[in-house]
Amino acid sequence: MFSSDILEATVTIIPLWDSVAYITMKAVILDGEWDPRPEYECSETEADTHKSNNGSQTWKHPALHIENREKPTPESDEVLVKVRYTGVCGSDISMTHADGDRYMHYSAYVNLPNVIGHEFSGEVVETGEDVQSFSKGDLVTSEVTSYCGRCHMCRNGFNGHCENFEQLGFTIPGAFAEYVAVPEILLWDVSPLEKAYKSKDDILKAAATIEPTTITYNGLFGRAEGIRPGDYYAFHGVGPIGLTGMNVARAAGAGAVIAFEPSDERRDLARELGFEYVFNPVETDPTQAVAQVTDGMGVDVHVETAGAVAQTYPAIDETLAETANVVHISNAGEPASVDLRQYQANAAQVYGAEGHTGDRIFTGVIRLMAAGKLDNLPLVTSIFDLEEADTAIEQASKRVDGKVLIEV
Ligand SMILES: [Zn+2]
Ligand SMILES: [Zn+2]
Missing domain, CATH: 3.90.180.10 (Medium-chain alcohol dehydrogenases, catalytic domain)
Known part of the structure; x- marks a missing residue:
């Protein structure tokens, strides 16, 4: 006791x-x-x-x-x-x-x-x-x-x-x-x-x-080179990373932002955010959609955020603008088959992008948000x-x- x-x-x-x-x-x-x-x-x-x-x-x-x-x-x-x-x-x-x-x-x-x-x-x-x-x-x-x-x-x-x-x-x-x-x-x-x-x-x-937004910001401006205001973008897969990325692309002066997404709800959300060119890639052939939106000139910046590489890369390969950048952000496990001849012919390149450290990445996203350009x-x-x-x-x-x- x-x-x-x-x-x-x-x-x-x-x-x-x-x-x-x-x-x-x-x-x-x-x-x-x-x-x-x-x-x-x-x-x-x-x-x-x-x-x-x-x-x-x-x-x-x-x-x-x-x-x-x-x-x-x-x-x-x-x-x-x-x-x-x-x-x-x-x-x-x-x-x-x-x-x-x-x-x-x-x-x-x-x-x-x-x-x-x-x-x-x-x-x-x-x-x-x-x-x-x-x-x-x-x-x-x-x-x-x-x-x-x-x-x-x-x-x-x-x-x-x-x-x-x-x-x-x-x-x-x-x-x-x-x-x-x-x-x-x-x-x-x-x-x-x-x-x-x-x-x-x-x-x-x-x-x-901010953190998920830095992932595409890093892919577009930390890794890829030579992206310009007026460029045509296509996002393949618009979950949280794709959607925040589309906001970054718009803030960066995109000529047009195209989205391919099979989920009805997410396509609706992309439209609610004010994006006009939103397609279901299962119903609409992405090659035709791109030809229509870009007047046949192709996409300057492709962003792979779907991870469905067997579906996305055939469409990406077919719609490369001259000197196109392809930014690969998803971490899908399966290997993709890529038509390298299309990259050679269009002087296009693929950039792998991971993470968000340094390189003015967080600074850039925070400034865009503070300026009211990225909501x-x-x-x-x-x-x-x-x-x-x-x-x-x-x-x-x-x-x-x-x-x-x-x-x-
Ligand atoms: Zn995360
Ligand atoms: Zn270390």
Whole structure:
């Protein structure tokens, strides 16, 4: 039996219920079973750390649950962000869905258990002692890939391909949670959005769509070369990445933006956003649609955001304008067959694009939004509470929404 002295002392200092409420937070955790497929060549590091290079080969039985876990304490170079909105990404869908063998669909880097979610906005509530650029109350969004700055890739300017990388929401805790700790060097101040949006809520909603927008912005202006105002664009697949990309293309002075999308709801959404040339590629031959819109001149900028490469590339190859740029953004697993003769004849090129680090990418997207030239708010078609994260992910997997957000 406890002596009454000890009991009293304990109770007076920190009542248990208060301390629990103070140090814990709600978070959505993805867990699974580490079980590399027998045919997968698992590296030593993967086997030791379970930080997989390919989730679909190593992680079985992915399952979401919500738990109270310790609220993160920022390291000296980190900022603690109170999350407000987090978007559901295609990668969240593929991490939480399994194939016939019960392995997750997601074929890139992932370590479990982990708090997922990486497209977020929020408010700074605490800063580590070495943090210089942010203070309490700042509204922010974040890049995804945390880089070391020291490795060969980083030293050559490819921070997004850091050899010692971690990824928020994939290999380290992300933003389907009340709080997330983020290295200062990944954060972006979104206060310029005050010029375009009146309420703090709209600023934070719009800010949660910055990260997915940077993906196409990087493909178009970080990777491809020589895109000009007046160019004709065609987006193949207009989910959240395609739709935000179309907004970027319009802001960049596109001569015309054509969309090919089989989902009725998403075609309707593209029209609601003010885009005129929106086609169902199953019903309308893309070659004819392009000939009609471009007066037979072809497309200057093709953007592949569908991942259905067997369907999209035959149409892309047939509709290349002279010196066309093809920007490949989807990470579809199957190899495409491409008619290289068409590229040779049209002096066209394909650019692979991944990520969004550096290169004025976040700056460009934030400035366009602040100037009122890029408005993603109409894209936000569903909002769920954090407790309903599983429902939010199911909704996003139906492929009828523009952007599904989780409100924290
Ligand atoms: Zn994403
Ligand atoms: Zn590095």
